[in-house]
Amino acid sequence: MTVKELINKLAVSHSLTAQEYRFLLDERSKDDEEYLKELAVAARKDIYGSAVFVRGLIEIGNYCKNDCYYCGIRRSNRSCDRYRLLPEQITECAKQGYSLGFRTFVLQGGEDPFYSDGLLCDVIKEIKKLFPDCAVTLSLGERSRESFLALFEAGADRYLLRHETASKELYNKLHPEGMSFDNRMNCLKELRSIGYQVGAGFMVGSPYQTNAELALDLKFIEDFKPDMCGIGPFIPHKDTPFASFRAGTLKDTCFLLSVIRLIYPSILLPATTALGTIHPRGRELGILSGANVVMPNLSPVTVRKKYELYDNKICTGEESAECRSCLEMRMKSVGYEIVTDRGDIKK
Ligand code: SAH
Numbered sequence: 001m002t003v004k005e006l007i008n009k010l011a012v013s014h015s016l017t018a019q020e021y022r023f024l025l026d027e028r029s030k031d032d033e034e035y036l037k038e039l040a041v042a043a044r045k046d047i048y049g050s051a052v053f054v055r056g057l058i059e060i061g062n063y064c065k066n067d068c069y070y071c072g073i074r075r076s077n078r079s080c081d082r083y084r085l086l087p088e089q090i091t092e093c094a095k096q097g098y099s100l101g102f103r104t105f106v107l108q109g110g111e112d113p114f115y116s117d118g119l120l121c122d123v124i125k126e127i128k129k130l131f132p133d134c135a136v137t138l139s140l141g142e143r144s145r146e147s148f149l150a151l152f153e154a155g156a157d158r159y160l161l162r163h164e165t166a167s168k169e170l171y172n173k174l175h176p177e178g179m180s181f182d183n184r185m186n187c188l189k190e191l192r193s194i195g196y197q198v199g200a201g202f203m204v205g206s207p208y209q210t211n212a213e214l215a216l217d218l219k220f221i222e223d224f225k226p227d228m229c230g231i232g233p234f235i236p237h238k239d240t241p242f243a244s245f246r247a248g249t250l251k252d253t254c255f256l257l258s259v260i261r262l263i264y265p266s267i268l269l270p271a272t273t274a275l276g277t278i279h280p281r282g283r284e285l286g287i288l289s290g291a292n293v294v295m296p297n298l299s300p301v302t303v304r305k306k307y308e309l310y311d312n313k314i315c316t317g318e319e320s321a322e323c324r325s326c327l328e329m330r331m332k333s334v335g336y337e338i339v340t341d342r343g344d345i346k347k
Pocket of ligand 1: 071
């Protein structure tokens with residue numbers, strides 16, 4: 001089969017074998033990429049029209065007990081200036097966000113025992129009490145089933161936990177001993193069984209990654225069907241063991257966004273900040289490849305620079321309102337409209 005025939009097959013059956021995904025990645029031409037993009041945009045338009053969902057990202061803290069080789073807030077990075085937002089500060093961000101029209105808040109941070117179940121449950125309940133029409137999403141790494149359950153019962157609706165890679169072998173090259181591929185995958189299954197809407201995802205162009213591994217990621221997305229899939233280019237951070245590796249590319253990330261859109265047409269697919277970091281119009285180009293979510297930053301400006309997962313991260317200087325209107329303008333410039341409801345997946 002030619003690449004084009006495989007693309008047609010994917011658009012109809014939403015499934016390929018891992019070998020076929022790999023062939024697609026290895027052999028695609030520029031024309032194939034354009035063709036795939038057209039089908040992906042059409043599939044997304046059928047379901048979501050020209051709507052782009054927004055999520056307000058609140059980076060609650062950068063202390064982390066983990067030591068992922070790629071990540072700027074890893075435990076061993078002594079140059080990282082650590083901070084923690086207190087419960088009042090987190091609700092303050094949500095209040096600001098609400099007045100700017102956000103109806104989904106994503107609380108993201110490093111794995112930090114300071115954020116106990118008790119503390120987080122109180123924050124979640126407070127936000128849900130103030131804003132019952134909003135969704136609360138957590139992105140706080142791996143926790144126990146009991147913890148996931150307590151947070152869900154407190155009102156959390158969604159949980160983002162990128163699987164990072166569907167290859168155990170690659171996982172072990174990106175993480176030190178003591179971190180477990182099986183545990184991460186297991187967390188995703190627990191989250192789903194508890195009733196969360198679940199987000200998975202992976203980095204594109206991370207060190208040692210090949211198309212064979214990306215094919216496994218695609219197969220994983222096809223099988224697991226997460227409600228959301230966060231993908232963005234790997235970008236080196238100067239104070240990590242991966243400082244001298246090259247960043248992933250716009251071209252590869254956009255191609256994968258289109259493939260994922262065809263695998264699961266109604267999936268929520270963010271055009272990430274990392275994509276906006278490697279190219280000045282990265283997020284717009286992500287939307288034009290099939291993405292339908294953007295996640296502007298709502299963190300207090302005083303801490304923004306400190307949540308530095310990778311070098312040169314964008315949007316660290318602006319106030320939340322500026323981020324919101326900047327993205328609104330960017331989306332308009334490519335013919336899309338930011339909508340301010342909860343932005344649930346249309347199944
Ligand atoms: N501690 C939470 C949140 C992690 S930060 C957790 O474990 O899920 C969110 C995502 O940023 C990570 O899942 C990772 O895929 C991405 N990330 C981290 N370092 C990065 C880098 N150097 N380049 C690009 N993305 C990175």
